[in-house]
Amino acid sequence: MTALRVAVVPGDGIGVEVIAEAVKALRAVATAAGRSIRTTDFDWGAEKYLATGVTLPPGALEMLQGEFDAILLGAMGDPRVPDNRHAADILLGMRFRLDLYVNYRPVRLFHEKLCPLKGVTPAQVNLTVFRENTEGLYVMMGGNFKKDTPDEVATEIDLNTRKGVERIIRHAFEFARARGRTRVVMADKSNVLIHAHDLWQRAFRAVASEYAGIEASHLYVDNLALQLVRDPGQFQVVVTSNMFGDIVTDLAAGLQGGLGMAASGNIHPGRLSLFEPVHGSAPRFAGKNVANPMGAILTAGLMLEHLGWAEEARRIEDAVRWAVEEDRTTADVGGKLGTKEVGEAIAARLKG
């Protein structure tokens, strides 16, 4: 039996604590299934960068591609690195250079008590956001002119390619078809971004025409933000640009109970992919055993689902739902337990 080979990059702040619990869940679910997962830790992050100047070591991507089935990452971000230079190299570096064009962010409410909206049930918060993950405003193209003078000019280019836009939109429709979803919404700002988001509009219409039976509609992203709060139940699949997807998925995490509950995958179908919770390194919470590990544990579940371990992935999700129902949770979602205690309760459930 070949073991699943997972590269683990805990990263910074609470990333370290939540990933430890996600790894416990992976071990527990594998043991219970009589299967094997081999994890290898990589210390890439702020500490290493500050000590050595190294962010993503040379040859790292080739090594990952040659030796691993998936990457599990905690978070990148440290107040001692104010420009987030290491995160740009490590996290965005992997997204761009491994061409992980699908940022897959399922939004699920596990229990009514976690949702800040009145009377909203789990059935009404069950959507998937597909965020374009390799271009848009994230490409770091732009520059300064007359920097540090009163006449300073700064630009940031929003890069959109027909190929890049089309492939994420197509992925959203393929997902909808595979999962029996009947509606796909694209969120853009084509009323103002008359070049870039006109491209999104045209690509969306062209791809949608290939998917009979799936209702394709469009919302301006500001209206999407409103509609997600007003009536999240109207959404099944949402596809949007890199920056809008970043913002919309923090809002959507709020519907799930907060950032501590939100999971994601950075995927190139058929290739080495990277899985990480939606949240960041939450420096204020770091080292205090208070961070919610559920987003990271659910992320480990998404990773297994992606690698074809469907039953184990389902068991992880069920174990998290059980822990929520039993109030085996951290304070951010109303509980009294620490990070470790939640992780251990879930691992014990998975073993049993």
Ligand code: NAD
């Ligand atoms: P953050 O996600 O780290 O935290 C925002 C707030 O969300 C926290 O103050 C906390 O109240 C809550 N929160 C987040 N995760 C939680 C958890 N697991 N349990 C309980 N509560 C949780 O975002 P931020 O404060 O904007 O950013 C902090 C650092 O993280 C920055 O350096 C930022 O660039 C980085 N960041 C990294 C990633 C990533 O690596 N994927 C994602 C977002 C932010």
Ligand code: IPM
């Ligand atoms: C996320 C994060 C990252 C992003 C940061 C840390 C670069 O906020 O994964 O949502 O903006 O994509």
Ligand code: MN
């Ligand atoms: Mn974000």
